[in-house]
Amino acid sequence: MTVKVTVTGAAGQIGYALLFRIASGQLLGADTPVSLSLLEITPALKAAEGTAMELDDCAFPLLQGIEITDDPNVAFDGVNVALLVGARPRTAGMERGDLLSANGGIFGPQGRAINEHAADDVRVLVVGNPANTNALIARSHAPDVPADRFTAMTRLDHNRALSQLSAKLQVPVTEIRKMTIWGNHSPTMYPDLYHTEVGGKIAAEQVDGEWLRDTFIPTVAKRGAAIIEARGASSAASAANAAIDHVHTWVNGTAPGDWTSAAVVSDGSYGVPEGLISSFPVTSANGQWEIVQGLDIDAFSRERIDLSVRELLDERDAVQALGLI
Numbered sequence: 001m002t003v004k005v006t007v008t009g010a011a012g013q014i015g016y017a018l019l020f021r022i023a024s025g026q027l028l029g030a031d032t033p034v035s036l037s038l039l040e041i042t043p044a045l046k047a048a049e050g051t052a053m054e055l056d057d058c059a060f061p062l063l064q065g066i067e068i069t070d071d072p073n074v075a076f077d078g079v080n081v082a083l084l085v086g087a088r089p090r091t092a093g094m095e096r097g098d099l100l101s102a103n104g105g106i107f108g109p110q111g112r113a114i115n116e117h118a119a120d121d122v123r124v125l126v127v128g129n130p131a132n133t134n135a136l137i138a139r140s141h142a143p144d145v146p147a148d149r150f151t152a153m154t155r156l157d158h159n160r161a162l163s164q165l166s167a168k169l170q171v172p173v174t175e176i177r178k179m180t181i182w183g184n185h186s187p188t189m190y191p192d193l194y195h196t197e198v199g200g201k202i203a204a205e206q207v208d209g210e211w212l213r214d215t216f217i218p219t220v221a222k223r224g225a226a227i228i229e230a231r232g233a234s235s236a237a238s239a240a241n242a243a244i245d246h247v248h249t250w251v252n253g254t255a256p257g258d259w260t261s262a263a264v265v266s267d268g269s270y271g272v273p274e275g276l277i278s279s280f281p282v283t284s285a286n287g288q289w290e291i292v293q294g295l296d297i298d299a300f301s302r303e304r305i306d307l308s309v310r311e312l313l314d315e316r317d318a319v320q321a322l323g324l325i
C-alpha cells in the first residue's frame with residue numbers, strides 16, 4: 001500500500017535534502033511505494049513546484065504522486081508520516097515570546113489538521129525549532145491522535161555524539177551502542193556516555209572526565225550553532241539524514257542490544273514530568289517507541305537532565321501562558 005508522507009517547509013533547505021531520499025525509498029524501505037505531499041506557505045509554492053519537477057525528473061520507481069499545497073487540511077488528508085520541518089526562525093530583535101507565538105500559529109493549525117484528517121496510523125516527527133515545544137503545541141491540538149505518535153527530533157544530536165566519540169576513541173561508529181541524548185533539542189541537551197558501550201565497555205570509562213565534560217558535551221550541544229557559524233545557514237543534509245534515521249527506526253525497530261534517542265511524550269520516567277516531549281533513550285518495536293527503563297542516573301547526569309527538563313518546563317509554561325496549548 002502507498003504510504004502518504006507529508007513534508008512541511010518542503011521548499012526549504014532541509015526539505016530539499018529530504019524529499020529525494022524519501023522518494024528513493026530510504027525512509028520506509030525499497031518495497032514501500034510513497035506519495036509525497038509538499039506543504040508550503042503561499043509565496044514558496046513556486047519553489048516547491050520546482051522541487052517537484054526535479055523529483056519527477058528522477059523517475060523514482062517508488063514515487064506514486066506529488067501534491068503541492070498551502071492548505072494543511074489538504075496536506076494532512078490521509079497522511080501516514082508527517083514530517084513537520086517548516087517553522088518560524090528567530091530573527092533579529094525577536095523576543096522569545098514572539099518566536100513561540102509565531103510557531104504556535106503554525107503548529108497549532110497543523111496539529112488540528114492532523115487531528116481531523118490524518119490516517120489512523122499517523123506518525124509525526126517535528127524537526128522545526130523549537131522542536132520539542134512545537135511538537136507539544138501540535139500534540140495539544142490533536143486530542144484524538146494517540147499522544148505517542150508525536151515526536152521531536154534529537155537523532156541529529158545522537159548522530160553527532162556518535163561521530164565525536166568515534167573520532168575520540170578511533171573506533172567505527174558501528175562499534176558504539178546505547179548512546180543517549182536527554183532533554184531538549186537545545187544547547188541544554190545532555191549527551192550521556194555513562195550507559196554508552198564501546199567494545200562492550202562503558203564509554204565514560206574509556207575517556208578522561210575533562211574531555212567528557214569540557215569538550216564532548218559542549219561540542220555536541222553547540223554543534224548546531226557551530227554549523228550556522230561555518231555555513232551561514234543551519235544544518236540541512238545532516239538534519240534530513242537524521243529525520244530519515246528517526247522514522248526508519250520508528251517503523252523498522254532498533255537493533256537488538258541497542259537503543260537510540262528520540263524526544264517522545266514522557267510517561268514520568270526518570271523524573272521527567274508526564275506529558276513533556278523530552279529526549280530519552282528509546283527502543284522501537286512494532287512501530288512503537290518505548291523508553292528504556294531502569295538506568296542508574298548518577299548525580300552528574302541528574303543535574304544535567306534536570307537542567308534541560310527545566311528549560312522544557314519553562315517553554316511549556318510560556319506557551320501555556322500565551323494560550324497556545
Ligand SMILES: NC(=O)c1ccc[n+]([C@@H]2O[C@H](COP(=O)([O-])OP(=O)(O)OC[C@H]3O[C@@H](n4cnc5c(N)ncnc54)[C@H](O)[C@@H]3O)[C@@H](O)[C@H]2O)c1
Pocket residue numbers: 008009010011012013014015039040041044085086087088089106126127128129130131153154156157185234235236239
Ligand atoms: N531538530 C533538529 O535537529 C534541527 C536541525 C536543523 C534544523 N532544524 C530546524 O528545522 C527548521 C527548518 O530548517 P531549514 O533549514 O529547512 O529552514 P528554511 O528556512 O530553509 O526552510 C523552512 C521552510 O519552511 C517554510 N514554512 C514556513 N512556515 C510554514 C508553514 N506554516 N507551513 C509550511 N511551510 C512553512 C518556509 O517557507 C521555508 O521554505 C528550522 O526551524 C531549523 O531551526 C532542526
Ligand SMILES: O=C(O)C[C@H](O)C(=O)O
Pocket residue numbers: 129156223224225227234235239
Ligand atoms: O537551526 C538551528 O538552530 C540549529 C539546528 O537545530 C541544529 O541542531 O543544527
